[in-house]
Amino acid sequence: MSTKDWIEKDYYKILGVSKDADAAEVKKAYRNLARELHPDRNKDDKSAETRFKDVSEAYSVLSDPEKRKQYDEARTLFGGGVRTPGGPGGGSFGFDLGDIFPGGGGGEGGLGDVFGGLFGQRSRSRSASARRGADxxxxxxxxxxxxxxxxxxxxxxxxxxxxxxxxxxGARAGTVPRVCAACTGTGYTSTDSGGFGMTEPCRDCKGRGLVVxxxxxxxxxxxxxxxxxxxxxxxxxxxxxxxxxxxxxxxxxxxxxxxxxxxxxxxxxGSHPVFGRKGEHLTVTVPVTFPEATLGAEIKVPTLNGAPVTLKLPAGTPNGQTFRVRGRGATRRDGTRGDLLVTVQVEVPDQVSASARKALEDYQTEMSGDDIRAELMRKAAEGG
Missing domain, CATH: 2.60.260.20 (Urease metallochaperone UreE, N-terminal domain)
Incomplete structure (x- = not known):
């Protein structure tokens, strides 16, 4: 609500009291209306809620002697209210407010700034009572x-x-909170220092706009x-x-x-005893025997939450080679799945039988003519 709207409202009429009403009459009228219009008695009644806010606002001004004096002086100065020509109830002036107040109403540099110091509030487009919940x-x-x-x-x-x-x-049953007199219900207070306006949450009501x-x-x-x-x-x-x-x-x-x-x-x-993750893909390490890696074989590979798949190893598969099984990985955002990356690991047995040892010795004799480290040695010598 802008400062212009505040000056324009007839708080005496809202409370139903005369301009000469003393503090006791104002308080009695407020209590009767607040009891009648309280949200607890008028659930889901928007009109009653609006009137309740107007009554609370009127009381916050008329119950404060200093603010009531400023309010009366402002209305006397402007003939009982500032109204734009052609507005509801007619106009108090025969010309546009923009002619004397740059910006017209309650915008930056306009009427709100002229009266901001008088009433200790600035124009706000939203009610400060609405607060976002905590994360x-x-x-x-x-x-x-x-x-x-x-x-x-x-x-x-x-x-x-x-x-x-x-x-x-926040108020005990049967009572109602009152509009904070320090911030007039906005939840914020403004101070001017060296031409700069500073706005901060009201310290009296801690930004709620109401006092209990x-x-x-x-x-x-x-x-x-x-x-x-x-x-x-x-x-x-x-x-x-x-x-x-x-x-x-x-x-x-x-x-x-x-x-x-x-x-x-x-x-x-949590971790998994068999599978790992690499982005959208799952990983698994599968042991294979030396003959399987050398001669080639078809081996069973486990999948997550599914039946095993058969992977065909080509002859001469080296230790540590990775194969890709399509569509058996993690689920992507679009519903498709990544792949399962299978790394083979050639297992060396701790113990072998006598016949197996004899077969390996025969194999070693058969391959003795080939020095698999010769190329390594040559490169090492050349590099030196």
Whole structure:
């Protein structure tokens, strides 16, 4: 609400009292109207809610002698209200306010700046009472296989929401909070220093715009209470250990129409005794025998959450060579899957039978004419 709107409103009419009403009459009128229009008695009634705010605003000004004096002087100066020509109720001037107040109404450098110091507030397009909820952080642990395919996990969340005893007002049942006189309900105060305007949350109401004189015993006047609920969160397929997932508007609920905060879930992924991860691909190391690597063979390879696949090793497969099995890796965001990367490892037996030793000795004799390290030695000598 802009300063222009504030000057224009007839607070005496809103409270239903005369301009000569004393402080007791103003207070009595406010209490009667506040009791009648309180949100607890008029749930889902927007018109009553609007009138309740107007009544609270009027009382915050007329109950303060200094602000009431400034208000009366301003209305006297401008003939009972500032109105633009052709506006509701007619105009108090026969010319456009823009002719004498650059910017017209409540914009930067306009009427709001002229009267900002008088009433201690600046024009604001949104009510300061609407507050965004707090962000919430939690952790979840899932298995290696669940991270690959995705999983929906239940999370018990404890967060702050409107107190059920006072419906979020912070005031004891049967009473109502009053509009903060220091910031007139905006939640902010402004000071001018050397031509620079400084705006900060009001210290009297801590940015709420309302002051509670008789606090609710359940929430100690904060208007908030702890609630616990179970939320089912989908952990996407392909998530990696330590990844932080953001869920918009799943955090603590906002106050008075404000947007809920966000929920941040940090995922911890367990290890697997057989498989590893390399981006969107799974990895596995498979042992093979010397004859299988030398002569070639068809071997069984395990897959994650599926039947084994057959891998054909060509003759002369070296130790450490990696083969690719298409479509048996981790799930991608588009629903397709990466590959399974199979690395073969030639196993050397600790013990061999007598017949096996004889076969190996015969093989060694057969291959004795070939020095497999000759090329290595030649390159080493040339390099020196």
């Amino acid at each position: 919430v952080e939690t952790d979840v642990s899932i298995s290696f296989a669940e991270a690959v395919d995705g999983k929906t996990v239940p999370l018990r969340m404890t967060s702050s929401s409107a107190c059920t005893s006072c419906a979020g007002t 004189d008789d606090p609710c015993p359940a929430c100690s006047g904060s208007g908030r209470g702890a609630t616990s609920k179970v939320m089912h969160v989908r952990i996407p397929a392909g998530v990696v250990d330590g990844q932080r997932i953001r869920l918009r508007a799943k955090g603590a609920p906002g106050e008075r129409g404000g947007r809920a905060g966000d929920l941040y879930v940090t995922v911890h992924v």
